[in-house]
Structures are given as structure tokens and as C-alpha cells.
Amino acid sequence: MANPTPTPEIVDIHTHMYPPEYISLLSARDTIPLVRTFPSSPDPRLILLEAELPSLERALRDPAAPLPGRPLTKHFTSLPQKLSFMARHNITTSVLSLANPWLDFLPASEAGPIASQINASFESMCASSSSHSHPGQKLFFFGTPPLSAPAPTILASVTHLTTLPHCRGIILGTTGLGSGLDDPALLPILHALADSHLPVFLHPHYGLPNAVWGPRSAEYGHVLPLALGFPMETTIAVARMFLAGVFDAVPALRMVLAHSGGTLPFLAGRVESCVAHDEALAAAAASEKGEKRRRRTVWEVLREQVYLDAVVYSEVGLRAAVEASGVDRLMFGTDHPFFPPVGGQGDSEGEWESVRLNVEAVERALGKGSEEAGMIMGGNAVRVLRLFEE
Amino acid sequence: MANPTPTPEIVDIHTHMYPPEYISLLSARDTIPLVRTFPSSPDPRLILLEAELPSLERALRDPAAPLPGRPLTKHFTSLPQKLSFMARHNITTSVLSLANPWLDFLPASEAGPIASQINASFESMCASSSSHSHPGQKLFFFGTPPLSAPAPTILASVTHLTTLPHCRGIILGTTGLGSGLDDPALLPILHALADSHLPVFLHPHYGLPNAVWGPRSAEYGHVLPLALGFPMETTIAVARMFLAGVFDAVPALRMVLAHSGGTLPFLAGRVESCVAHDEALAAAAASEKGEKRRRRTVWEVLREQVYLDAVVYSEVGLRAAVEASGVDRLMFGTDHPFFPPVGGQGDSEGEWESVRLNVEAVERALGKGSEEAGMIMGGNAVRVLRLFEE
Numbered sequence: 001m002a003n004p005t006p007t008p009e010i011v012d013i014h015t016h017m018y019p020p021e022y023i024s025l026l027s028a029r030d031t032i033p034l035v036r037t038f039p040s041s042p043d044p045r046l047i048l049l050e051a052e053l054p055s056l057e058r059a060l061r062d063p064a065a066p067l068p069g070r071p072l073t074k075h076f077t078s079l080p081q082k083l084s085f086m087a088r089h090n091i092t093t094s095v096l097s098l099a100n101p102w103l104d105f106l107p108a109s110e111a112g113p114i115a116s117q118i119n120a121s122f123e124s125m126c127a128s129s130s131s132h133s134h135p136g137q138k139l140f141f142f143g144t145p146p147l148s149a150p151a152p153t154i155l156a157s158v159t160h161l162t163t164l165p166h167c168r169g170i171i172l173g174t175t176g177l178g179s180g181l182d183d184p185a186l187l188p189i190l191h192a193l194a195d196s197h198l199p200v201f202l203h204p205h206y207g208l209p210n211a212v213w214g215p216r217s218a219e220y221g222h223v224l225p226l227a228l229g230f231p232m233e234t235t236i237a238v239a240r241m242f243l244a245g246v247f248d249a250v251p252a253l254r255m256v257l258a259h260s261g262g263t264l265p266f267l268a269g270r271v272e273s274c275v276a277h278d279e280a281l282a283a284a285a286a287s288e289k290g291e292k293r294r295r296r297t298v299w300e301v302l303r304e305q306v307y308l309d310a311v312v313y314s315e316v317g318l319r320a321a322v323e324a325s326g327v328d329r330l331m332f333g334t335d336h337p338f339f340p341p342v343g344g345q346g347d348s349e350g351e352w353e354s355v356r357l358n359v360e361a362v363e364r365a366l367g368k369g370s371e372e373a374g375m376i377m378g379g380n381a382v383r384v385l386r387l388f389e390e
Numbered sequence: 391m392a393n394p395t396p397t398p399e400i401v402d403i404h405t406h407m408y409p410p411e412y413i414s415l416l417s418a419r420d421t422i423p424l425v426r427t428f429p430s431s432p433d434p435r436l437i438l439l440e441a442e443l444p445s446l447e448r449a450l451r452d453p454a455a456p457l458p459g460r461p462l463t464k465h466f467t468s469l470p471q472k473l474s475f476m477a478r479h480n481i482t483t484s485v486l487s488l489a490n491p492w493l494d495f496l497p498a499s500e501a502g503p504i505a506s507q508i509n510a511s512f513e514s515m516c517a518s519s520s521s522h523s524h525p526g527q528k529l530f531f532f533g534t535p536p537l538s539a540p541a542p543t544i545l546a547s548v549t550h551l552t553t554l555p556h557c558r559g560i561i562l563g564t565t566g567l568g569s570g571l572d573d574p575a576l577l578p579i580l581h582a583l584a585d586s587h588l589p590v591f592l593h594p595h596y597g598l599p600n601a602v603w604g605p606r607s608a609e610y611g612h613v614l615p616l617a618l619g620f621p622m623e624t625t626i627a628v629a630r631m632f633l634a635g636v637f638d639a640v641p642a643l644r645m646v647l648a649h650s651g652g653t654l655p656f657l658a659g660r661v662e663s664c665v666a667h668d669e670a671l672a673a674a675a676a677s678e679k680g681e682k683r684r685r686r687t688v689w690e691v692l693r694e695q696v697y698l699d700a701v702v703y704s705e706v707g708l709r710a711a712v713e714a715s716g717v718d719r720l721m722f723g724t725d726h727p728f729f730p731p732v733g734g735q736g737d738s739e740g741e742w743e744s745v746r747l748n749v750e751a752v753e754r755a756l757g758k759g760s761e762e763a764g765m766i767m768g769g770n771a772v773r774v775l776r777l778f779e780e
Contacts, residue, residue: 066670180604209599212626214570220633221670227661228629231653232622236602239618243610259660263621266656269704270649271617273747277729280456280611314659320710339667357663 008374011381012091013201014258014309014333016099018076019121025114032056033101035072039063043071048101051210051225054218075337075348079125085336087134089355092378093387096122097142097171099338100205104147104173111146112153119143119161126166140387142171142201148178151188158192168385169199169256174206174237181237182244194252199307199385203258204233234262238306239271247301254305254384256331260312261302265324268298299324307384309333310376313357315364322365327372331381332362398764401771402481403591404648404699404723406489408466409511415504422446423491425462429453433461438491441600441615444608465727465738469515475726477524479745482768483777486512487532487561489728490595494537494563501536502543509533509551516556530777532561532591538568541578548582558775559589559646564596564627571627572634584642589697589775593648594623624652628696629661637691644695644774646721650702651692655714658688689714697774699723700766703747705754712755717762721771722752 018026026035026046032053037044040063047056047069055068074081076099086094098118103111126139143161145154161167170193176186181202193200207229210217217224234257241247257264264271275281275295285295296304302325311333312318321330339354359377366372382388408416416425416436423438426446430453437446437459445458464471466489476484488508493501516529533551535544551557560583566576571592583590597619600607607614624647631637647654654661665671665685675685686694692715701723702708711720729744749767756762772778 066673070669180606182604182606208602208622212598214572214630216570216572216630216634219674220630221668221674223633223661223664223668223671224626224629227664228622228626228657231657231660232598232618232625235622236614236618239614240604240606240610243613244606260656263653263656266653266702266707266710267618267621269702269707269747269751270621271613273703273729273744274613274617277732277744278611278613279460279732281613282732283456284609284611312656312659313663316710316713317656317659319713320656320706323706323709339663342667342669342672354663354667357659361659 009093009378009382010089010091011093011095011332011378011387012086012334012336013095013256013331013381013385014311015082015094015096015336016076016338017079017082017096017122017125018099019118019125020077021114021117021121022098023072023077033105038067041067041071043073045069046072046076048205049207049225051207051213051217051222051229070338073337073340073348075340079129082336083129083134083137086137088349088351089334091334092136093138093140093381095140095142095168095381095385095387096125097201097203098122098144100173100203102144102171102173102205104175104205106146106148108148108150111149112157115144115146115149115157116160119157119164119167123164123166138387140166140168140385142169143167143198145170145172145189147176151185154189155192158189158196158198161198162196167198168387169201171201171203174202174204174233180240182240182246187246187249190246190250190253194250194254199254199256201256201258202234202237204230204237204262207233231259231262234258235264235267238262238264242271242298242301243275245295247305248296251305254307256307256309258309258311260308260310260317260321260330261306261324264298264302265308265320268302268324271298303329307331307380310362311335311358312361313354315361318361318365327366327375328380330376331384332358332377334358399482399768399772400480401483401485401722401768401777402476402724402726403485403646403721403771403775404701405472405484405486405726406466406728407469407472407486407512407515408489409508409515410467411504411507411511412488413462413467423495428457431457431461433463435459436462436466438595439597439615441597441603441607441612441619460728463727463730463738465730469519472726473519473524473527476527478739478741479724481724482526483528483530483771485530485532485558485771485775485777486515487591487593488512488534490563490593492534492561492563492595494565494595496536496538498538498540501539502547505534505536505539505547506550509547509554509557513554513556528777530556530558530775532559533557533588535560535562535579537566541575544579545582548579548586548588551588552586557588558777559591561591561593564592564594564623570630572630572636577636577639580636580640580643584640584644589644589646591646591648592624592627594620594652597623621649621652624648625654625657628652628654632661632688632691633665635685637695638686641695644697646697646699648699648701650698650700650707650711650720651696651714654688654692655698655710658692658714661688693719697721697770700752701725701748702751703744705751708751708755717756717765718770720766721774722748722767724748
């Protein structure tokens with residue numbers, strides 16, 4: 001992507017970091033998520049997923065077994081590394097977020113104070129970036145609410161996030177307060193986020209139960225839980241919200257769905273048809289008393305309340321996402337620092353193929369240098385996430 | 391869809407029936423799949439899915455609870471009804487298949503003889519259709535192999551199916567011999583199917599574990615397991631085959647994926663990227679001895695070995711399927727008799743909205759009456775499934 005002429009603004013809205021406090025937290029743990037060192041590995045290993053448990057257990061028994069999880073490189077933790085990655089990919093602005101599984105695993109009493117530390121750390125990184133070596137780069141972030149804390153603590157955190165000058169929303173997993181995003185107990189939090197104009201970046205972590213990957217899954221590396229489990233988890237979470245009427249109950253809620261909505265653009269038609277043909281839903285609707293509010297369709301939710309990142313790695317997927325949500329609702333992302341180059345594919349200090357695939361998807365679907373490509377590469381994020389203000 | 395001028399051939403490759411022997415089988419069972427009568431229902435109820443177990447248990451306890459499963463109407467069992475449905479939707483040829491869960495649940499000793507009966511019943515329906523009241527209609531079928539029987543019985547069934555004049559392939563669920571379609575023990579069966587030029591119509595049934603739908607799933611009718619569980623199951627099954635190298639090992643295997651590939655067209659880019667960026671797969675590839683065969687990409691498999699039905703209920707999904715697989719590889723289907731009109735939406739003897747949605751998706755994506763729409767509505771099926779020969 002070396003480019004001798006000035007490039008337009010490129011905004012990365014899907015880019016993660018683990019600040020030092022978070023790494024300390026993981027290093028002190030015995031169960032996932034955790035960080036652990038192995039004699040055969042120069043970098044500590046970051047082990048996050050349920051699907052990585054079998055390989056963790058093998059590696060603890062057998063020093064010759066493949067290492068579990070992924071190397072915890074400086075790409076996960078270093079702000080200069082983030083800024084260098086941005087420069088190498090012509091990214092002018094990044095909206096950072098804590099990577100999964102956020103603070104989901106914290107005891108109720110610890111979640112509030114730790115969330116405050118983490119959010120302060122992100123605010124400080126964003127505020128300090130101008131003193132680094134790449135002038136013109138800007139950083140914002142999605143905050144992390146302490147979801148395992150009591151509701152008043154969560155609501156106080158949302159209020160506090162609105163006072164942090166570089167915060168532009170929150171990142172949220174699919175479990176919410178523990179029972180999913182269709183949990184009525186989550187509604188006050190979603191109302192608070194909507195009232196505070198903080199969009200919710202919905203991101204997967206838990207995937208699907210290991211059993212669905214079958215007895216040979218150990219031979220397939222991380223592919224099934226990451227390539228399929230993650231987007232399917234996101235799709236299920238949003239569909240549950242839709243069926244529970246959350247989008248209708250909180251009309252000002254704005255959500256940015258990771259990985260171009262998981263699979264929602266492709267499955268939206270099937271969801272609508274299954275709703276329209278469901279005997280039980282039809283009976284429930286017929287028995288409703290009083291004034292009946294029209295249920296909005298999945299398509300309306302996609303075009304009115306949902307934004308999608310453009311992390312889908314193909315022209316086919318990108319075009320479907322644009323057709324489902326609108327070209328004014330997609331926003332480029334990299335998923336850095338996940339998916340670094342492996343093997344002979346290149347240097348982690350050079351261009352990343354995982355980034356190139358997503359740039360090419362936009363260029364092929366909408367035309368390199370076109371106005372529409374520019375919207376997805378940066379313009380939409382500047383508008384939707386108010387990235388011109390500090 | 392009333393049309394005063396002659397219509398071109400419309401072929402429905404995704405259309406199910408339960409012959410009488412199968413209904414007898416289900417009516418004698420105490421566990422799913424089963425057929426059961428309830429005093430409050432004119433039709434017996436057909437209860438197939440793990441996700442329908444909680445509502446079955448409620449209905450057995452409480453006569454006022456909503457009825458479980460779906461009504462077993464004559465649409466599931468009657469050949470005249472099938473022919474009438476075809477006539478009302480201008481469908482000239484149908485490729486029938488036994489609906490899920492096929493014969494997966496049979497004891498090993500019973501599977502072979504029952505498969506023979508079922509396949510004979512389908513052959514007989516197809517042969518007799520010309521004597522019915524809608525001249526010009528043709529029927530073919532996908533056979534059902536006895537997968538729970540010993541391998542020689544399964545192989546004998548495949549050989550027998552090649553002798554039935556109206557058989558054009560087989561229908562297969564995702565469990566194969568019990569461990570999934572990436573099971574090496576399935577390879578001889580897949581080789582036999584490929585050598586016999588019998589395409590495999592891959593169809594979901596098992597969905598995902600109930601836990602992923604969350605504590606409120608009873609409020610959402612059948613939507614989550616059908617709209618999401620089914621296509622996700624198909625996607626996982628095909629991805630496991632791909633990662634196990636099954637498509638490379640059996641290059642003559644041809645598969646038709648239900649519901650436009652589940653979610654594969656949308657996720658193919660992510661699958662490819664996750665494979666390319668997987669540390670464990672890269673290490674395994676690097677340690678391989680001898681001549682290394684190039685692994686084909688998901689895109690190559692989609693364009694060379696896979697066909698997709700056009701049962702995706704939206705223009706967005708249909709276009710993604712066409713872009714992923716090619717306009718010469720999609721084939722129209724209805725999923726009849728599932729998704730009949732409910733409530734005030736129309737008469738089950740009139741036009742079905744679930745059919746109209748799929749017809750409109752083709753027309754909107756490719757242009758009503760266009761050559762490409764005609765390929766998907768019938769031309770491809772005639773060519774791929776050899777529907778001109780008897």
C-alpha cells in the first residue's frame with residue numbers, strides 16, 4: 001500500500017489493545033482467559049477461548065505439544081507499535097478497544113475499579129498519541145463498562161465515559177449481564193447508552209460450544225471457532241435482541257456489529273421469512289391486547305440502527321453487507337493485532353495480508369478511489385463516531 | 391404468479407415428502423422424531439427438532455400450552471397435493487427428497503430394509519406422476535441411504551439407487567455415519583457416490599445446541615433454530631469437510647448445499663483468511679514430507695464441486711450466492727411443505743409467500759425473465775441433475 005501521493009483519511013474502527021493493567025490481570029489467572037509462559041516460546045502465550053482449552057491442557061502435559069493460544073507480542077500491548085502499524089497501512093485514525101473477553105470474568109466487587117483504570121488508560125493513550133512519532137495520527141476509543149458489577153456501578157461507568165474526551169462508544173460482548181443481550185435487565189443500560197449517544201460496538205468472544213466442531217477439530221487449528229464461531233455468535237446475539245424487541249424498545253440505540261454483522265446480511269431474508277411463517281409468533285401477535293405497534297423488519301433495523309464494520313475478507317461478503325445496511329453504514333477495520341502474518345507470508349513489521357484482504361474487498365466491491373470506497377474507508381466513521389471533535 | 395403466457399421450465403430441487411411408511415415409523419416412536427396427536431389439534435403434530443423438546447414436554451403436561459412442532463398436513467404426505475402445489479407455482483419439475491431427519495435414527499439392522507422401502511416409494515411416486523391430473527409435470531428424487539447400517543449395506547444401497555430411473559442423487563444430513571462429514575470412514579461412501587455420478591444434497595437437521603438460543607428462546611417460536619441453527623449447521627459441516635481435505639480427496643464428488651450454502655458465501659473470505667493466518671495449520675503444512683499438493687481454496691471448492699439451492703429469501707443473499715459460486719451453479723427450490731402461510735397471510739391452497747420470496751429474490755437479483763434468472767429457475771437443474779433423461 002505504499003503510496004507517494006497524499007491519501008484520504010483512513011479510519012480503523014476495529015483495532016484492539018490490552019493495556020498493562022489487563023495483562024497483569026491475565027497473568028495472575030489459572031483459568032481462561034490467561035497469559036502463561038512456556039519454555040519453548042519466546043513470547044508468553046495468550047489463551048482466551050474455550051476452544052483453546054484442550055490445547056492448553058495438552059501443552060501443560062507435554063512440552064513437545066503445539067503451543068496453545070497465540071503469542072502475546074508487543075502488537076497487543078504497545079502504543080508505539082499500534083501507531084507504527086497505522087502508519088504502515090496509511091491509517092490516519094484508530095478507534096481502539098479492549099480486546100475480548102474484556103472484563104466479563106471479573107468478580108462484581110472488582111469490576112468497577114478495574115474498568116475505571118482500563119478506561120483511564122485508553123483515554124491517556126489517545127490523549128498522548130500526538131506526542132508520538134507519527135504526526136497527524138489520531139486515536140479515539142470504545143470504553144469498557146464493568147458488566148459484572150451491580151447496575152448502579154455500570155450506569156455510573158457509562159456516565160463517566162461520556163466525560164472522557166476520546167471515548168466514542170463502548171465495546172460489548174454477547175453475554176451482557178450474563179444472560180445475553182435479550183435480557184430485560186440490560187434495557188436500562190442500553191437506554192443509558194442511547195441517551196448518552198454512545199454507540200455499542202458488539203464483538204464476539206464465546207463462539208459456539210466446542211462439541212459442534214467435531215472430534216477432529218484439534219487438527220484444524222483455530223479456524224472453526226474463529227472463522228465460524230465468532231460470526232455465528234454475533235448473529236445469534238443480534239437476532240435474540242431483534243426477537244425480544246430490544247431495537248424497538250430502545251430506538252435511539254446504535255450498534256456497530258463486528259465482522260460485518262457476523263452472517264446477518266446473508267441470513268436476514270431467512271430470519272424475516274421464519275418470523276413471518278412462525279405459527280407460535282403469529283398466535284402471540286393475534287392475542288396481543290390494545291394498540292399493536294408494527295414490528296420493524298430485520299432490514300429496517302439493519303438500515304436504521306445498525307452499522308457494520310468492513311472486516312469480512314471478501315468482495316462477496318462486503319457487497320452483501322453494503323446491500324443489507326447501506327454504503328453509508330459500513331466502516332473499515334483491521335482487527336489488529338489478531339491475524340498477523342504467519343510462516344513465509346511476510347514480516348509482522350511490513351504490510352499485513354489480513355489488512356490487505358479487507359482493503360481489497362472494499363476496492364473491488366466499490367471501485368478503488370471511488371467516493372463510496374472513501375466513505376467506508378473513513379468518511380462514515382468520522383461522521384458516525386464524531387471523530388472530528390475532541 | 392398467475393401468468394397468462396407460457397412459462398419456461400421451473401424446477402424445484404428442494405422439496406420434501408414423507409411417504410406413508412415413514413409416517414408409520416414416526417407414529418410408533420416415543421422420542422423425537424415422532425408424530426403425536428393432541429385433542430386440541432385437527433392435524434397430528436410432527437415433532438422433529440431437539441429445539442422442540444421443551445414445547446413437547448409442556449404440551450404433554452398442560453393441554454392449554456401451545457402445540458409443539460408443526461401440523462402434519464397432507465402437504466407432507468400426499469402426492470396429489472405436491473402436484474397441485476407445483477401447478478399453483480408454475481413448477482414443471484420437482485426433485486423430491488425425504489425430509490429430515492431421514493433414517494438417521496434407525497437401528498443398524500432396520501436401516502437397510504427401510505431405506506429400500508422408502509426409495510422404492512419415491513421411485514414409484516415419480517413413475518406414477520404422469521398419470522395424475524397435471525400433464526407435463528415431471529418428478530425425480532434424491533434417494534436416502536441407510537447411514538446407520540453397516541458400510542456394505544450403505545454401499546449396496548448406493549449401487550441400487552443408480553438402477554432407479556428417477557433417482558438423481560442422495561440427500562444427506564450433517565452427521566454422516568455419526569461423527570460428521572469429516573469422518574474418514576465416510577470416504578468410501580463419498581467415493582461410491584462420486585463414481586456413481588450421484589450428487590449429494592446436503593441438508594441440515596440438528597442445528598446448534600439449545601443453550602445458544604438463551605433462556606428466552608421459548609418466546610421466539612421456531613425462529614432461532616430454523617433461521618440460524620439450520621444454515622449454521624450446514625456451514626459448519628462443509629467447513630469441516632473442507633479442512634479435512636475431503637473435497638481434494640474425492641474430486642469427483644458434487645454437493646448441492648441447502649439454503650444457498652447456509653452462510654458459506656458470506657463467510658468464505660473469513661474462512662480463507664483464518665486458514666491463511668493459522669499458526670498451527672502453517673506449522674503442520676511446513677512439516678509435511680514429500681510432494682505437497684496445493685490446498686484448494688474455499689472459493690475454488692465453491693466454483694468447482696459445490697452447487698447451491700436458491701432458498702435464501704432475499705436478493706442480498708441470492709446475489710452473494712451467485713457471486714460466490716457462479717450463476718450456473720444455483721438451483722431454485724421451495725422447501726415445500728415447510729413454511730406454509732400462517733394466520734391471515736393466505737390460503738395454503740393458494741400461492742405461498744415463502745415461495746414468492748425466493749422467486750422474487752431471483753428476479754430482483756438477475757432481472758425478471760432474464761437468461762440468468764432462467765438458469766437458476768430451471769436450466770441449471772436440468773443440466774446438473776440430468777432431468778431430460780429418464
